[in-house]
Amino acid sequence: MLSPKLAFLLLLLHAVSGSAYRWFNWQFEVTCESDAYIAPQNELAAAKFLKEQYHEGSHIKVVGNGHGFGNLTTCVDNTLTKKPTYIVSLTNLKKLSIDKKNLTVTFGAGWDVDDLVQELKANDLSFGNLGVERVQNFVGAASTGTHGSGSNIGNIASQITGLRVLDSQGNLRVINETHNAEELKAFRISLGALGLITELTIKVQPTQLLKKTTKVLNATSDFSKMYQELDQLYKEHDRMTVWGPHFDWDENTQSWALEPTYFLSYWEPTDYTGVRNCTLNYCANGCGDCKKEYICYDEVTDAVSCPPQGVCSRDFYAEIEHFLPIESYAEAAANYTTFQQAQTPRMKAPYNKQMVIQHRTLKGDDTYLSPVNTYNLGPESSGVFAIIEIDWIQEYNNFTTLWQNQELAHEFLPQFGETYNVRPHWNKMSPPNATYTLEKFPKLPEFLAIQQRQDPKCQFVNEFLVQQLGITRCADYISL
Ligand SMILES: Cc1cc2nc3c(=O)[nH]c(=O)nc-3n(C[C@H](O)[C@H](O)[C@H](O)COP(=O)(O)OP(=O)(O)OC[C@H]3O[C@@H](n4cnc5c(N)ncnc54)[C@H](O)[C@@H]3O)c2cc1C
Numbered sequence: 001m002l003s004p005k006l007a008f009l010l011l012l013l014h015a016v017s018g019s020a021y022r023w024f025n026w027q028f029e030v031t032c033e034s035d036a037y038i039a040p041q042n043e044l045a046a047a048k049f050l051k052e053q054y055h056e057g058s059h060i061k062v063v064g065n066g067h068g069f070g071n072l073t074t075c076v077d078n079t080l081t082k083k084p085t086y087i088v089s090l091t092n093l094k095k096l097s098i099d100k101k102n103l104t105v106t107f108g109a110g111w112d113v114d115d116l117v118q119e120l121k122a123n124d125l126s127f128g129n130l131g132v133e134r135v136q137n138f139v140g141a142a143s144t145g146t147h148g149s150g151s152n153i154g155n156i157a158s159q160i161t162g163l164r165v166l167d168s169q170g171n172l173r174v175i176n177e178t179h180n181a182e183e184l185k186a187f188r189i190s191l192g193a194l195g196l197i198t199e200l201t202i203k204v205q206p207t208q209l210l211k212k213t214t215k216v217l218n219a220t221s222d223f224s225k226m227y228q229e230l231d232q233l234y235k236e237h238d239r240m241t242v243w244g245p246h247f248d249w250d251e252n253t254q255s256w257a258l259e260p261t262y263f264l265s266y267w268e269p270t271d272y273t274g275v276r277n278c279t280l281n282y283c284a285n286g287c288g289d290c291k292k293e294y295i296c297y298d299e300v301t302d303a304v305s306c307p308p309q310g311v312c313s314r315d316f317y318a319e320i321e322h323f324l325p326i327e328s329y330a331e332a333a334a335n336y337t338t339f340q341q342a343q344t345p346r347m348k349a350p351y352n353k354q355m356v357i358q359h360r361t362l363k364g365d366d367t368y369l370s371p372v373n374t375y376n377l378g379p380e381s382s383g384v385f386a387i388i389e390i391d392w393i394q395e396y397n398n399f400t401t402l403w404q405n406q407e408l409a410h411e412f413l414p415q416f417g418e419t420y421n422v423r424p425h426w427n428k429m430s431p432p433n434a435t436y437t438l439e440k441f442p443k444l445p446e447f448l449a450i451q452q453r454q455d456p457k458c459q460f461v462n463e464f465l466v467q468q469l470g471i472t473r474c475a476d477y478i479s480l
Contacts, residue, residue, distance in 0.1 A: 064140015
């Protein structure tokens, strides 16, 4: 029989060499080496795991589907720490129950957005709002404030009415509109920093159809004029996304050539009862024939978002997405576009293909870390936010080009943040700066107090969170 010491050494050896797990995000630029990938079978097993790891002070990074453009899911690399470090996925937590009377759905953290869409559809129910794609895990998507477009609709986290969460000691906390209601404002968008959310309850609605109208517009290099026109259209249509203007990389001039046209879609309620046909044209990823005028009708999720079969391209791309009070939209959009053009001569890396500027709107809310939180708005503000997104798409998955474009993308926030009260989309190229974060998220101190209670030994943080949120007590999180 092996001596206990030898058995322990063998176990350690196995932990070091046998079961190491390398994590990558969807486009492989976020990566880290953990000791293992842990996927507990249920909430109880997750709590037990946390309880055991608390004594070790192990590093724990809970992940969804890794569909981000930033470092939220980076684990503490095992080359940097003597403590165990784990990637934890709650993918096996698949319980689901539907309360048709109160129009709520309660589900385990393992549910992905698209699977939930199908389950709701089968029960004649629907989400009130959704992002453009459905590739995310629902908790992962909500935890960063994922959203669609609409001046009267919130991000998907705003649908959450309750949740169950495990702290770093494995203790369970139940938070909902009657129990710890104020804390819901912290937990709806929690960036994985407040513990493992094991279950969510969200509001849903009876199946509704929307009419989607798509129009082609002429682009002009007079950006002020173009965006003033869009600003006007946002006053006419409360639920509208603008895809464009589009620019194509011109090899000869080494610059971006403006495409003559771009398009927008707006959605309206309808009493239509005929064939549902919006999924005949997938335009979230440039799939399908998008630049054409058409009208379609569909159940709300299929009218506003793209199912996995509609995703035809996974080329690398860099992206920024910034939220700002809608009152500054036209001026800001013109200045963002001009600033991008000023960056063009520095885009020396090869394989640029297309640049798309997208525009949306979103209703403000009171979630502490929501990019559309209304805590620092003045009385002149309507509480509606405009969203400006820029995507730099490559013709080939080349890291040099990706990293170059990401570096340049980081310059937009310092350039415009103060002027337009800009908040970046979490998980999308937000440069870490705790002073800035505090200014735009005045409830950050309240969030950090809960973070300390949930994670006293700094096991849930990574470098990005420590720097971005200014979690100074965790500055030495690797060695604590
Ligand atoms: C191709 C593509 C399309 C996108 N489209 C949109 C869009 O239309 N609209 C939009 O707003 N955004 C969009 N995004 C951004 C995307 O929705 C967010 O980055 C989202 O957070 C990714 O979800 P995920 O499941 O992959 O989560 P991950 O990236 O894996 O994790 C996100 C965060 O959630 C935390 N987390 C995950 N699970 C748990 C849990 N159980 N408990 C506690 N914390 C947890 C993680 O720690 C991390 O901080 C898109 C991204 C990509 C790559």
